[in-house]
Amino acid sequence: xxxxxxxxxxxxxxxxxxxxxxxxxxxxxxxxxxxxxxxxxxxxxxxxxxxxxxxxxxxxxxxxxxxxxxxxxxxxxxxxxxxxxxxxxxxxxxxxxxxxxxxxxxxxxxxxxxxxxxxxxxxxxxxxxxxxxxxxxxxxxxxxxxxxxxxxxxxxxxxxxxxxxxxxxxxxxxxxxxxxxxxxxxxxxxxxxxxxxxxxxxxxxxxxxxxxxxxxxxxxxxxxxxxxxxxxxxxx
Amino acid sequence: xxxxxxxxxxxxxxxxxxxxxxxxxxxxxxxxxxxxxxxxxxxxxxxxxxxxxxxxxxxxxxxxxxxxxxxxxxxxxxxxxxxxxxxxxxxxxxxxxxxxxxxxxxxxxxxxxxxxxxxxxxxxxxxxxxxxxxxxxxxxxxxxxxxxxxxxxxxxxxxxxxxxxxxxxxxxxxxxxxxxxxxxxxxxxxxxxxxxxxxxxxxxxxxxxxxxxxxxxxxxxxxxxxxxxxxxxxxx
Numbered sequence: 240x241x242x243x244x245x246x247x248x249x250x251x252x253x254x255x256x257x258x259x260x261x262x263x264x265x266x267x268x269x270x271x272x273x274x275x276x277x278x279x280x281x282x283x284x285x286x287x288x289x290x291x292x293x294x295x296x297x298x299x300x301x302x303x304x305x306x307x308x309x310x311x312x313x314x315x316x317x318x319x320x321x322x323x324x325x326x327x328x329x330x331x332x333x334x335x336x337x338x339x340x341x342x343x344x345x346x347x348x349x350x351x352x353x354x355x356x357x358x359x360x361x362x363x364x365x366x367x368x369x370x371x372x373x374x375x376x377x378x379x380x381x382x383x384x385x386x387x388x389x390x391x392x393x394x395x396x397x398x399x400x401x402x403x404x405x406x407x408x409x410x411x412x413x414x415x416x417x418x419x420x421x422x423x424x425x426x427x428x429x430x431x432x433x434x435x436x437x438x439x440x441x442x443x444x445x446x447x448x449x450x451x452x453x454x455x456x457x458x459x460x461x462x463x464x465x466x467x468x469x470x471x472x473x474x475x
Numbered sequence: 476x477x478x479x480x481x482x483x484x485x486x487x488x489x490x491x492x493x494x495x496x497x498x499x500x501x502x503x504x505x506x507x508x509x510x511x512x513x514x515x516x517x518x519x520x521x522x523x524x525x526x527x528x529x530x531x532x533x534x535x536x537x538x539x540x541x542x543x544x545x546x547x548x549x550x551x552x553x554x555x556x557x558x559x560x561x562x563x564x565x566x567x568x569x570x571x572x573x574x575x576x577x578x579x580x581x582x583x584x585x586x587x588x589x590x591x592x593x594x595x596x597x598x599x600x601x602x603x604x605x606x607x608x609x610x611x612x613x614x615x616x617x618x619x620x621x622x623x624x625x626x627x628x629x630x631x632x633x634x635x636x637x638x639x640x641x642x643x644x645x646x647x648x649x650x651x652x653x654x655x656x657x658x659x660x661x662x663x664x665x666x667x668x669x670x671x672x673x674x675x676x677x678x679x680x681x682x683x684x685x686x687x688x689x690x691x692x693x694x695x696x697x698x699x700x701x702x703x704x705x706x707x708x709x710x711x
Contacts, residue, residue: 264535268536296500299499
């Protein structure tokens with residue numbers, strides 16, 4: 240190997256290091272909501288996000304969060320009135336779209352509504368294992384679990400229900416999808432409205448779990464909110 | 476080297492890897508506020524936090540956030556009335572306590588009020604360079620910058636002012652410290668109260684930057700909030 244070659248690989252190594260450092264910073268900034276409204280993963284971070292999603296760190300992050308949520312659940316003193324409620328988002332909270340996003344360079348390509356519609360209609364997304372575990376625990380403890388999704392009701396009600404059942408999500412109180420009235424509204428406004436209705440029905444929202452800040456911000460967010468990681472896309 | 480030795484180092488490597496993965500997950504969970512009320516850094520993450528703080532990633536994270544904040548600042552259309560305001564926290568936002576926490580195992584030891592009092596009274600904390608840069612930009616653009624700190628007014632007013640000036644923070648509108656009235660209140664309640672007063676005075680809070688969620692949650696949080704990383708301690 241020539242000195243030139245060595246220099247080059249050295250330089251390449253330094254670039255990889257810098258890029259890794261930048262992508263770690265980018266992911267952190269996205270996760271804490273310092274960066275908002277982004278449309279695609281920065282091109283220099285495509286590989287980093289792929290490694291994050293598939294290489295074990297995403298799984299590790301989810302496991303630790305679900306452990307935290309479980310400890311919180313254990314501390315809750317339930318009432319006898321059956322109005323203790325919990326909110327879960329669907330996409331990339333209960334069901335993983337990772338196989339779909341694999342074909343979209345893990346967020347490197349912009350949102351493709353038609354392709355996503357086809358994917359979601361097939362109803363073949365996998366459960367996210369630690370969240371399924373949490374879901375089961377919530378059901379067993381007697382929580383009324385509401386799944387609130389931004390998916391369109393007319394198109395997606397049947398495939399989403401099938402997908403959830405097929406993956407083991409049984410016994411939730413309601414799957415709430417976006418009806419005509421809320422079409423075009425931001426996730427934050429629509430989901431706040433859905434939660435408001437539950438609170439007006441008398442439910443106490445103890446916890447709220449989602450992969451987007453728009454699941455967790457706004458009104459009636461619940462006693463505790465938990466943000467799951469998602470460096471692949473942003474929903475306002 | 477014996478096979479046994481190889482096995483051992485292999486096993487050790489795997490343990491280090493697992494611990495690294497856990498500590499990455501722990502830091503992420505802390506940063507997004509999924510873990511709250513923690514008193515010390517988990518013992519297996521002391522080294523990870525030290526490497527994070529001193530090894531360059533903390534600096535990289537700060538730089539990227541400040542770049543984001545700067546882009547946001549550039550978009551703000553200022554008024555002529557001089558009431559465009561910005562809020563900065565002090566400890567580990569403007570001034571770094573990293574040298575102090577070096578002596579406290581980077582958060583491995585529980586909060587030590589007496590030792591921290593002695594440190595803060597010396598007024599020798601360093602400016603956090605990217606935040607000083609942001610501060611200067613805000614002043615240059617004509618923002619009224621308010622520094623809101625949970626530090627006790629009676630004890631810390633003079634050393635904090637000296638420290639800030641000595642580190643290059645000139646031209647802020649007010650340094651707001653905790654007066655007797657707010658002693659014992661949580662950071663979130665106290666800081667919300669301070670911001671309420673500013674809003675009642677007619678200020679428009681465009682941005683709010685802090686290293687603790689208690690700086691950024693509550694009331695009158697501002698048009699945009701930005702969370703700086705801090706894996707060393709938690710303030711409620």
